[in-house]
Amino acid sequence: MTKRKPAEVSMQILFLLCGLVAVAFVLLITAYLIAAGLPAIRQVGLASFLFGRTWDSTNETDPRFGILPLILTSVYGAAGAIVVGVPIGLLTAIFLAKAAPPRLAGLLRPAVSLLAGIPSVVYGLVGMCVLVPALRAWLNLPAGDSLLAAILVLAVMILPSVIDLSAAALEAVPKEYEEASLALGATEPETWFRVSVPAAKSGIAAAVALGIGRAIGEAMAILMVAGNVANMPSLLRSVRFLTTGIAIEMNYAAPGSLQRQALFSIGLVLFLFIMLINILLSLTVKRGKEV
Amino acid sequence: MPDKTILSAKDLDFFYGPAQALRHITANIPANQVTAFIGPSGCGKSTFLRTINRMNDLIPIARVTGSLTFHGRDIYAPGVDVTALRRQIGMVFQKPNPFPMSVYDNVAYGPRTHGTCDRAKLDAIVEDSLRAAAIWDEVKDRLKKSALSLSGGQQQRVCIARALAVRPEVLLMDEATSALDPISTAKIEDLILELRERFTIIMVTHNMQQAARISDKTAFFLMGELIEYTATERLFSMPRDKRTEDYITGRFG
Amino acid sequence: MARMRWPSPRRGLFNAVLRLLLWLSAALTGGLLVAIVCYVCYRGLPGLSWQFLSSAESILQGTAGILPSIFNTLYVIILSLLIVLPLGVGAAVYLTEYARSRRLTAMIEFAAETLAGIPSMIYALVGVILFCTALGLQKTLLAGSLTLAIMTLPTIVRATQESLKTVPKAYREGALGLGAGKWRMIRTVVLPSSVDGIVTGCILAAGRVVGETAVLMYTAGLSTAMQDFSTIQGLMKASGSTLTVALYVYAKERADFAAAFSVATVLLFLTVLINLAASLAGKCLRRG
Structure with missing residues (x-):
C-alpha cells in the first residue's frame, strides 16, 4: 500500500471548499440580511412594520414605516401575473410539446429562450413607452403607471420560465x-388536456412556483411602469412593490439612518418570502418525483 | 354456423417511409372469435394489429395501401372519424398503461370522453366493465385509489376494463400478457375466453402455447407476409406451409 | 352497422376550440417577441451611429455615446467570470466526482438552488453591505462583479454538473485503471470532455450579467464617463454604468428615450448573440 499523494489530498480539499462556498454564501446572505434588517424592525415594532398601512420614510417630523401596502402589492402583482401569464404559458407549452409541427416548434423554442434573455430594463422601457400610455388612453386614467401595467409586464416576463418548465414536464409524459x-377514441386535444396535463401536473406546479418567485423578485421592469407610490394596492393606481420599495429609496437614504435600515428590513421580508416559495418549489418537485 | 366476417383486409400494404412492413395481406377475421397473430419479432403482426385501429396514423411517415374494411366499410376511406373507429375497436397494450389517476377515473375516462357525464350511469358502466374484466372484487373497495398502486396483473385487467367501458365490438390485444407473471397471465387468458361471447378478440402473441390454448383461428406472419391463416387446431396440427411448420416446431424464431 | 362519423357536433367544436386556443397562445407568445424586437429596433436604430457606439457622451457637444458603458459591461463580464469560474467548476467537480455523503451533496445542491432563486434586489443589498461597505470597496465595478459572481455561481455549477454527468464511466475507469490518481483523472480525462458544459455555463452566466441591472445600479455606480482600465489601480477603482444601467438612467432619470432605445437595441443584439452562442456551443463542442 502506498500513501495517497499530498497533491491528491490537497486537490480534494480544494474542491470541497469550492463546494462549500455556495453554502457559505447562503449563510452569509442570511446572516447579513438578518443583522441589517432587524434593527429597524425592532425600532419600529414588528406589528407596525408588517401591518402598518402607511410608508412615509422621508417625513421629517413623523416618519412611518408600515410595509403592508408593499407586501400586498407584491402578492397581488404576483397573483395577477400568474393569472394572466400561466394560462398563456401553459397553452403555449402544450402547443410546443404536442401540437406544433416540428418546423414551427423549432422556431418557437429559440423565440422563448430569447424572450427569457431580454434584460428586464428593456421590458421596463417598452412597458413605459407603449403599455403605460396605452392604458392611460384606453382606460381614461390620469396616469397609466399602475398595478395593472406592472402585472402585464410581469406576466410577459414569467412566460418563458412557465413555458420552458411546463413543456419539459409535458414532453416527459410517457407515450x-x-x-x-x-x-379509447379520444382526440389528440382531448388527450393532451385530459391525460398529458394531469400526468405532468407536478412539473407544471413547479413552473408556476418558479413564475411566482420570478414575479415577486423582479424589480427593474416594474420600477419603470408601476408609478412607485406606496398606495394600498388597487389595479389602476400607482403602487410600490417590496422590490421597488427598496430600489426607489436605496440611492438616497443616508447611511446609518432609520430609513436605510428599514430598506434592509424590507429586504429581509422579501428574502423570507422567496425562501418560502423555494421550499414549496423543492417540495413539489420532490413529491412529483416520488409519484 | 358459418363465420360472420367483421374485419377484412385485401391486398394491404404498409410502409414506414421507404421500408415495407406489410405485404399484400389478405384475411377475413370472424366476429365473436379469438384470432391470434403469431410470428417472430419484426414479422409485422403488431403492425397489422395497429393498422386495424389506425394507431399507426401517429407515425408521420407511415403509409397504407390496399383495403381494410370493418363491417364492409373502408377504415382508411377519407372522412372516416378515427375517434369513432377507435371507440368501436378497443386496444390493450403490451405494458399495462393505466393513467396516473384513480381506478374509477381510469375506467370512466372513455365514457366521459364520449360524452357520458351522468354519475349514476358512469357508476354502472365502471362496475360492469370491472366485473367483465374479472377485477371488480379485487378493487371495489379501492376505486378511488391510484391505479398505479395495483399489481401489474391487476393494472392490466383495469386497462382491459377501461377498453371495455366504451363498449367496443373488437378488442385488440398487443402482447397483453407478455409483461405479466404466469398467474396473472392465466387469469387474463380465462378472461379472454369469457369475453369471446360478447366481443371479437384479436391478439398478438409471441407465445405459441397461448395462441394454441385460447384462439379459434391463428395467423402466422413472417417478414411482413401472412404465410398461413386458418383454424388454430389445423395450423398447429398440420401446417400447410413449410415455414409455418419450422416456426411452430421451434426450428427458428 | 358501423358508425364512423363524428359522435356529436359539440365535441367537434370543443376540439376545434382547444386547438385554436393552443395556436392563439403560441402566436401571442411569438408575436410578443416579434413586436418587442421590432418596436425597440424601430425606435432605437435611427440613433445608433458609429459615433454613439464609439465615444463617451459629451455634455459640451450635446452628443450621446455609450462606449464607456460597453467597456464597463465587458469588464464586469470578464471579471465576474474569472471569479466564479474556478469556484463553480470546482463545486461541480466536488459534487460529481468526490462527494460521498448524500447529506453534504444535498446541502450544497440546496444552497445552489437557493442562490439561483434569490432576487437580484437582495443581491444588491448584500453587495452594498458586504462588498461596498464591509470590505470598503465602495461603489466600484469590482464590487459589482463580486456580487454578480455569487449570483451566477449556480448557473456555472449546474451547467458543469450536467456535463460531468454525461462523461462515460468507462473514461474514468480507463484512467484509473492505468494507475492515474483521481485528480489526474479529472484533469486529463473528465474536465476536457466536459468543456462544452463549462463553455455553455459561461455563456449563460455572461447572459445573466449583461441583463442584470439592480445589482450593478447600487454596487457599481452610475457614471457614464470613461474609466481608466490601463492600470491595476484604475481597474480596482473603476466605477460606472453598464449598458442596462445606462438604459435605466437615460429612460428614467433623463427621459432621453431616443438614447434609451438605442441602448436597448444594442442589448437586444447582445442577447441574440449570446443565445446563438449558447446553442452553438452546445452543438459544436459536444464530443463526437
Missing part, C-alpha cells in the same frame, strides 16, 4: 398514456 387515450 403509453397518450396511446391508451387515443386508442
Whole structure:
C-alpha cells in the first residue's frame, strides 16, 4: 500500500471548499440580511412594520414605516401575473410539446429562450413607452403607471420560465398514456388536456412556483411602469412593490439612518418570502418525483 | 354456423417511409372469435394489429395501401372519424398503461370522453366493465385509489376494463400478457375466453402455447407476409406451409 | 352497422376550440417577441451611429455615446467570470466526482438552488453591505462583479454538473485503471470532455450579467464617463454604468428615450448573440 499523494489530498480539499462556498454564501446572505434588517424592525415594532398601512420614510417630523401596502402589492402583482401569464404559458407549452409541427416548434423554442434573455430594463422601457400610455388612453386614467401595467409586464416576463418548465414536464409524459387515450377514441386535444396535463401536473406546479418567485423578485421592469407610490394596492393606481420599495429609496437614504435600515428590513421580508416559495418549489418537485 | 366476417383486409400494404412492413395481406377475421397473430419479432403482426385501429396514423411517415374494411366499410376511406373507429375497436397494450389517476377515473375516462357525464350511469358502466374484466372484487373497495398502486396483473385487467367501458365490438390485444407473471397471465387468458361471447378478440402473441390454448383461428406472419391463416387446431396440427411448420416446431424464431 | 362519423357536433367544436386556443397562445407568445424586437429596433436604430457606439457622451457637444458603458459591461463580464469560474467548476467537480455523503451533496445542491432563486434586489443589498461597505470597496465595478459572481455561481455549477454527468464511466475507469490518481483523472480525462458544459455555463452566466441591472445600479455606480482600465489601480477603482444601467438612467432619470432605445437595441443584439452562442456551443463542442 502506498500513501495517497499530498497533491491528491490537497486537490480534494480544494474542491470541497469550492463546494462549500455556495453554502457559505447562503449563510452569509442570511446572516447579513438578518443583522441589517432587524434593527429597524425592532425600532419600529414588528406589528407596525408588517401591518402598518402607511410608508412615509422621508417625513421629517413623523416618519412611518408600515410595509403592508408593499407586501400586498407584491402578492397581488404576483397573483395577477400568474393569472394572466400561466394560462398563456401553459397553452403555449402544450402547443410546443404536442401540437406544433416540428418546423414551427423549432422556431418557437429559440423565440422563448430569447424572450427569457431580454434584460428586464428593456421590458421596463417598452412597458413605459407603449403599455403605460396605452392604458392611460384606453382606460381614461390620469396616469397609466399602475398595478395593472406592472402585472402585464410581469406576466410577459414569467412566460418563458412557465413555458420552458411546463413543456419539459409535458414532453416527459410517457407515450403509453397518450396511446391508451387515443386508442379509447379520444382526440389528440382531448388527450393532451385530459391525460398529458394531469400526468405532468407536478412539473407544471413547479413552473408556476418558479413564475411566482420570478414575479415577486423582479424589480427593474416594474420600477419603470408601476408609478412607485406606496398606495394600498388597487389595479389602476400607482403602487410600490417590496422590490421597488427598496430600489426607489436605496440611492438616497443616508447611511446609518432609520430609513436605510428599514430598506434592509424590507429586504429581509422579501428574502423570507422567496425562501418560502423555494421550499414549496423543492417540495413539489420532490413529491412529483416520488409519484 | 358459418363465420360472420367483421374485419377484412385485401391486398394491404404498409410502409414506414421507404421500408415495407406489410405485404399484400389478405384475411377475413370472424366476429365473436379469438384470432391470434403469431410470428417472430419484426414479422409485422403488431403492425397489422395497429393498422386495424389506425394507431399507426401517429407515425408521420407511415403509409397504407390496399383495403381494410370493418363491417364492409373502408377504415382508411377519407372522412372516416378515427375517434369513432377507435371507440368501436378497443386496444390493450403490451405494458399495462393505466393513467396516473384513480381506478374509477381510469375506467370512466372513455365514457366521459364520449360524452357520458351522468354519475349514476358512469357508476354502472365502471362496475360492469370491472366485473367483465374479472377485477371488480379485487378493487371495489379501492376505486378511488391510484391505479398505479395495483399489481401489474391487476393494472392490466383495469386497462382491459377501461377498453371495455366504451363498449367496443373488437378488442385488440398487443402482447397483453407478455409483461405479466404466469398467474396473472392465466387469469387474463380465462378472461379472454369469457369475453369471446360478447366481443371479437384479436391478439398478438409471441407465445405459441397461448395462441394454441385460447384462439379459434391463428395467423402466422413472417417478414411482413401472412404465410398461413386458418383454424388454430389445423395450423398447429398440420401446417400447410413449410415455414409455418419450422416456426411452430421451434426450428427458428 | 358501423358508425364512423363524428359522435356529436359539440365535441367537434370543443376540439376545434382547444386547438385554436393552443395556436392563439403560441402566436401571442411569438408575436410578443416579434413586436418587442421590432418596436425597440424601430425606435432605437435611427440613433445608433458609429459615433454613439464609439465615444463617451459629451455634455459640451450635446452628443450621446455609450462606449464607456460597453467597456464597463465587458469588464464586469470578464471579471465576474474569472471569479466564479474556478469556484463553480470546482463545486461541480466536488459534487460529481468526490462527494460521498448524500447529506453534504444535498446541502450544497440546496444552497445552489437557493442562490439561483434569490432576487437580484437582495443581491444588491448584500453587495452594498458586504462588498461596498464591509470590505470598503465602495461603489466600484469590482464590487459589482463580486456580487454578480455569487449570483451566477449556480448557473456555472449546474451547467458543469450536467456535463460531468454525461462523461462515460468507462473514461474514468480507463484512467484509473492505468494507475492515474483521481485528480489526474479529472484533469486529463473528465474536465476536457466536459468543456462544452463549462463553455455553455459561461455563456449563460455572461447572459445573466449583461441583463442584470439592480445589482450593478447600487454596487457599481452610475457614471457614464470613461474609466481608466490601463492600470491595476484604475481597474480596482473603476466605477460606472453598464449598458442596462445606462438604459435605466437615460429612460428614467433623463427621459432621453431616443438614447434609451438605442441602448436597448444594442442589448437586444447582445442577447441574440449570446443565445446563438449558447446553442452553438452546445452543438459544436459536444464530443463526437
